[in-house]
Amino acid sequence: MSAETRFAARIGELADRATEDCAAFEPPADPPDDEQAMSYLRDGAGPAVSLYVEARTGGRMVHFPPDQYHALENAMNDWFELYAACYGVDVESDVALREAAELLVDTHNIKDVAQILTGVPER
Secondary structure, three states: OOOHHHHHHHHHHHHHHHHHHHOOOOOOOOOHHHHHHHHHHHHHHHHHHHHHHHHHHOOOOOOOOHHHHHHHHHHHHHHHHHHOOOOOOOOOOOOOOHHHHHHHHOOOOOHHHHHHHHHOOOO
């Protein structure tokens, strides 16, 4: 199985999970819900950004066809929106994967990445 095929399968799984998470989301009755917010980062946005970093580092330059790239980027943005919603904040996340990846490499912390990119919670 080629690297492109392996990455495509992982992207598909992440995109499906983001869709499921969006459909199942119930806003917290008493925001913030830090635990739920972190689960969207730990189980969603973090793995999405990490997959991109993995594909672009270590001597690899795995090519993502546009549909796969956009599916991964949209999934990441969905999770950033769910993260913010757990704090009672409505954001429309339109972050480029590369921007999130660069921040993750710099900070080593997906929560810091989400906070910087969404402004939630305020610093």
